[in-house]
Amino acid sequence: MKKDHGDDSSTQHLMGREEDESEVAVSTRTKLQKTRPDTYAEWDTEDTILAVKAALEERHVVTMIEANEEVFQKLLQVQPEIVFNIAEGLRGASREAQVPAMLEMLGIPYTGSDPVTLGICLDKSRAKEILAYHNIPTPAFHVIFSLDQLTTCTVPFPAMVKPLHEGSSKGVLDSSIVRTPDELRTQVGRVLDDYDEPALVEKFLGGREFTVALLGNGRSLRVLPIIELLLDRLPPGANPIYSYEAKWVWDQSDHPIEMYECPARIEPALERQIRDTCIRAFEVLRCRDWCRIDVRLDEVGIPNIMELNPLPGILPNPDDHSAFPMAARTAGFSYNAMLNTVLDEAIQRYGLG
Ligand SMILES: Nc1ncnc2c1ncn2[C@@H]1O[C@H](COP(=O)(O)OP(=O)(O)O)[C@@H](O)[C@H]1O
Numbered sequence: 641m642k643k644d645h646g647d648d649s650s651t652q653h654l655m656g657r658e659e660d661e662s663e664v665a666v667s668t669r670t671k672l673q674k675t676r677p678d679t680y681a682e683w684d685t686e687d688t689i690l691a692v693k694a695a696l697e698e699r700h701v702v703t704m705i706e707a708n709e710e711v712f713q714k715l716l717q718v719q720p721e722i723v724f725n726i727a728e729g730l731r732g733a734s735r736e737a738q739v740p741a742m743l744e745m746l747g748i749p750y751t752g753s754d755p756v757t758l759g760i761c762l763d764k765s766r767a768k769e770i771l772a773y774h775n776i777p778t779p780a781f782h783v784i785f786s787l788d789q790l791t792t793c794t795v796p797f798p799a800m801v802k803p804l805h806e807g808s809s810k811g812v813l814d815s816s817i818v819r820t821p822d823e824l825r826t827q828v829g830r831v832l833d834d835y836d837e838p839a840l841v842e843k844f845l846g847g848r849e850f851t852v853a854l855l856g857n858g859r860s861l862r863v864l865p866i867i868e869l870l871l872d873r874l875p876p877g878a879n880p881i882y883s884y885e886a887k888w889v890w891d892q893s894d895h896p897i898e899m900y901e902c903p904a905r906i907e908p909a910l911e912r913q914i915r916d917t918c919i920r921a922f923e924v925l926r927c928r929d930w931c932r933i934d935v936r937l938d939e940v941g942i943p944n945i946m947e948l949n950p951l952p953g954i955l956p957n958p959d960d961h962s963a964f965p966m967a968a969r970t971a972g973f974s975y976n977a978m979l980n981t982v983l984d985e986a987i988q989r990y991g992l993g
């Protein structure tokens with residue numbers, strides 16, 4: 641068994657560092673009210689938290705702080721010089737923004753995007769509105785808050801139905817592609833009931849899928865080697881999507897599905913187009929230090945942005961097929977170097993270097 645997300649030992653946390661002195665990290669076991677098999681899919685495992693700590697300890701003294709309800713007091717008490725933020729947050733559409741908002745209030749520097757960007761990117765429709773404003777391609781979409789609004793949905797079939805503000809393929813099932821009004825109703829109903837949040841209905845794009853890791857800021861922003869998700873490696877009969885089943889159920893270390901190809905085999909013109917689109921998306925969403933962006937080609941081969949992940953997954957074990965570390969590895973970064981580069985980018989951004 642790999643990827644032991646979903647088990648109750650999953651934690652979420654953040655880590656700070658006091659240069660050559662002390663540091664912080666946070667984790668929590670607080671349970672959400674409604675527990676489903678995928679409740680903790682976004683949270684980092686103990687292994688990941690310890691791997692992040694070990695990486696930062698190469699150069700700094702690290703203190704771990706759990707991102708639970710006591711985090712504010714703990715931050716006041718520890719007074720870290722900077723925080724390495726990996727807190728997914730406890731609940732709600734603004735959950736990823738909560739700890740960074742506290743850090744801003746306390747004037748403590750931290751890695752990664754600010755609360756505004758984290759909140760916007762978690763609500764996929766808000767991120768897509770900004771992309772659309774800037775003419776960055778993203779699939780046509782409609783947000784449905786209740787089943788009686790289904791008639792207002794003009795997205796053509798086939799369509800994808802996803803929870804509005806989840807990640808880690810939570811709520812994206814093999815059955816999330818819908819081809820008829822009945823299927824649309826069933827899937828929207830499932831999202832509304834199971835997640836108690838609106839459903840995002842999106843035009844389904846059937847082209848090649850890529851995920852793109854970006855590292856840095858401004859002129860030092862690097863696009864790491866592009867990963868292609870080889871959807872034809874999914875089990876026979878599976879729909880061509882990176883569903884919850886594909887990510888967490890079918891792909892196991894004892895019988896892995898080798899779906900990631902890095903670097904992707906793409907012609908230079910397409911590579912340039914994907915890179916440019918992702919850099920523009922990173923910039924217009926005002927991401928900082930790092931982000932992983934999911935891209936899919938539309939019917940005429942144009943890269944569309946599906947979503948931005950400004951708090952990317954970072955499983956340390958290469959067998960776990962974690963995209964950001966894989967792209968970094970292909971670019972020549974060890975896991976530890978990758979994380980220390982994120983920290984260095986933040987230190988530089990704050991002028992603390
Ligand atoms: N509009 C779409 N067209 C085609 N495939 C999609 C679309 N939206 C999502 N998918 C598929 O579902 C997967 C998960 O969707 P995504 O929006 O990235 O959610 P998550 O936050 O769970 O990663 C994608 O990697 C892709 O394979």
Ligand SMILES: [Mg+2]
Pocket residue numbers: 808809934947
């Ligand atoms: Mg995704």
